[in-house]
Amino acid sequence: MSDDPVTARLMRRALPVVTALASLLLVVTLAGALYLGRDILVPVALAILLSFVLLPAVRALRRWRVPRVAAVLVVVLLAFGILAAVGGLIAREAAQLATDLPRYSLTLRDKITALRAATAERGGLSDSFSGFFDMAEELGKELQPPATEAAGDARLGTAERPMQVEIHAPRSGVLKTLGSVAGGVLHPLATLGLILLFTIFILLQREDLRNRAIRLAGSSDLRRTTAAIDDATGRLSRLFLAQLILNLAFGVVIGIGLWAIGVPSPILFGVIAAISRFVPYIGAVISAVLPFAIAVAVDPGWSMAIQVALLFVIVEPIAGHVVEPLLYGHSTGISPMAVILAATIWTFLWGPIGLLLATPLTVCLVVLGRHVERLWFLDVILGDRPALGPQEIFYQRMLASDPDEAIEQGRLFLKERALVTYYDEVALAALRMAQEDAARGSLDRDRQAQVGSNVRAVVETLGQVRGRGLALLGRRRQKPGSAEAEAALAAVGPDRSDAAVVLRSEDLAPGWRGAAPVLCVTSGGAFDEAATLMLAQTLTRHGLTARVVSRQDLAALPPGERPAMICFSYLDPISLSQVRLTLRRARQAVPGVSVLVGFWRERDPASLGRLRRQIAADRLVTSLGDALGAALEQARATPEPMRQAAE
Template sequence: MRVLPNDRAPANGDARAALADHDTRPSPIIRRTDLIAYVLTSLLAISVVAVLYVAKAFFLPVVAAFVIGTMLSPAANFLERHRIPRALSAVLIVSSLGAGVTFIVGLISAPVMQWTGRLPELAGLLKDKLHIFDRPLALWHELQSMLGVSNAFSAAPFQMPKLDWVQPALEFLPPTFTEFLVFLATLILFIASWRDLRRALVMTFTSHNSRLRALRVLNAIEDHLGAYLITVTLINMGVGAATGLVCWVTGMPNPAGLGALAATLNYLPIIGPVAMFAVLALVGVMAMPTIGSGVIAPLAFVGIAFLEGHFVTPTIIGRRLELNALAVFLSLAFWTWLWGPMGAFLSSPLLIVALILRDDLSTSSSPQLP
């Protein structure tokens, strides 16, 4: 039987009407499946953070060894190209690193021990120099009494902090020493076997495109972390040399130790320069004849830190990998809260790794040769 065109018209009209009704329905902003995925991802992130916090004694030395080992891997590759076995290269690199750290600690610890033994004398000197603030403090106390504000600290005598640190240090050393041994062993083994680990990690993927992508990510992480370590080390050495020169010119005691301390603390973003300024201010006030001469070196260090933080480091590091200031601060706050000073040191390298992974996941799926 032949179907007339008029017989198909009502059916087409009903389909258009149904499609129009379907299009006018409001679509949900967040689908139920997406909401469940977000919730599960959030629970997974909270669980990972909780595990990293509770098992800090294990994960901190292991993660630190992985990050630092990746930074030092280009040096091992260089020695391996000159026919030095990978295992021997790992031992040589870690021994050199340990010798450098020991030298820096020696420069810093000598004046610290000397000043610790002179705490009573230094307390008297600091108290005498603070007499110039007696008049402003008296006016402040008088203003507080006129306003009826109580000052519970006005009658408290000035005292230097007690050095009750022997017992806590003895309780702190055993786990710290154990973590250091775990870190040292993991670092040597990681550098020695990094090439095999890379190959095994790449071969876990089944497709050729996935293997190329994994290899590209590993190469980017190794290159960026190695360049970051070299660049930051050179910058910190410059900061330490400039700080030591300023301390020597202004007559500060032990300028070499203060310069080494400035270079070491500068590995900690934001926290390190602030701590170094406090150290220079305290040493300057106690060691220099007047408070005016004692604040010259701290103010000069503020200028050095400003130039380094706002011009030198962004110009050099920003050419290879852009690090947002807010992201650096949040990463520093999170890892410092989670793992303390070592977490602060690892915050920038871990942020670099996260940015590399984000850039790779956000690119197209078409593979590129590494």
């Protein structure tokens, strides 16, 4: 690198642009390689996906002491035999349907005539559908069998027949004819042969391929990488096998339904439905178009078409929303936008085969992104997991001065969990992120004040929300172990039991029955003030009325006001000597008071023990839940806990 500071600065500024251009060039090169190498890559991709499906069968034969080579050959040949039989069945049914289509043209023409007459009475509708009717009539004419010469002679009568002129291409040689025929036959056979060979090779060399993948992914941590790849392989195998079973069952149900309705060639349409359902979102719709059209052409009325439409409308939601979640979860792990984008890209690169392979290939990429550290970006781009955590979304909304989304997030959280848990896991975590940015100089004082003000607005709004447990039982005291108490505990979700406790005035110790038995002292920063407000609100919601004061207000307490507990809230890095001085002054102002200190950034147990000894606090906590538990323990008049629905 040049020693010139100006050149070095320019190079640093140009580095992001160069990186972006290099990434774009890499993407274009990869897309070009996928497009140009599709004749080889498509068989390889199909073989990999087929190996995932066949792997459980191979493992089952291996458990029965069948040699590996024999197990692989038996499973692969059986699978390809089934595929060949299905292909022959499709060809036979398609040929039969093509033979029968001209017979349905008269019914189709009669329906078109009736629809045209009906729409002609409505004026504008006739113009709207005229193009469709003309196209349908042309299709009907094409489906009609050609008129025989005898019929032509009868129509011409005694008129002179016109001279027919035919133009013939030069007769090609035998080799050229054989080459054109062989080219159309050998290419699919060659592709099928490549898929067969690759599938056998992948199943035979699975361990060796896994080891090579581990070496590429990173061999520094063999245990973790091996476990990740094995887990990814198992997940993909189960996913594709379950998807295959579900789609086959879908095709069988559709075929049986079409047969019961009376649609011709139900086996063909059942197979098409099973194959089309591998295409997400639109596969079932595509598979319904052709049988619906055939039903319209076959039935003089509309009952058959309506029954076909109802069949797909009923079966597809059941398969997609009931059976599919039971088999392999509510989702394939891909975001809806990624599914559509992947289908578009793979179809452009590999044609119809790419459309069928889009979802399985994208699932492979997402699973690898979740398990292989170097490929983490694939999960972020394609996966359905949130790109940002709740605390990151909270902080981002605070930076954008848009607290409404954070408030809505909190409302959803409170339907299942306690408010104190939301503050600990989301709001305080977001404040710690803000404090880290402030320590790095990324947030100036104005931005810090703005973020703190937004957080306080969220806290004040959520403090007025009635949580699930509070709406269920209110603030009535229940006996410990009663059904109402257990319901209250269950209502606040998997939180600590303190989140389901509310103390009334008669439940409090004598020193805790004042107007404000708890004083929450903020250290002065914008973020500390928001954290202190959360602490005071949490204590107040559980029957311990708390008031937020500053250190200056604490020093000027009226003589008659004696709190039972003083809570100090610290978020940013602090001076322990200043903390000790503050605590000493608090004890001088209110002799005998209980002192609780909250260090909302500290998590190391060893550091907590050291800090507790150095600052001489009665209680040292690192979460609002711990602070709530400590305060409730001291405030109770009796040691027996009283279960209440708080949140």
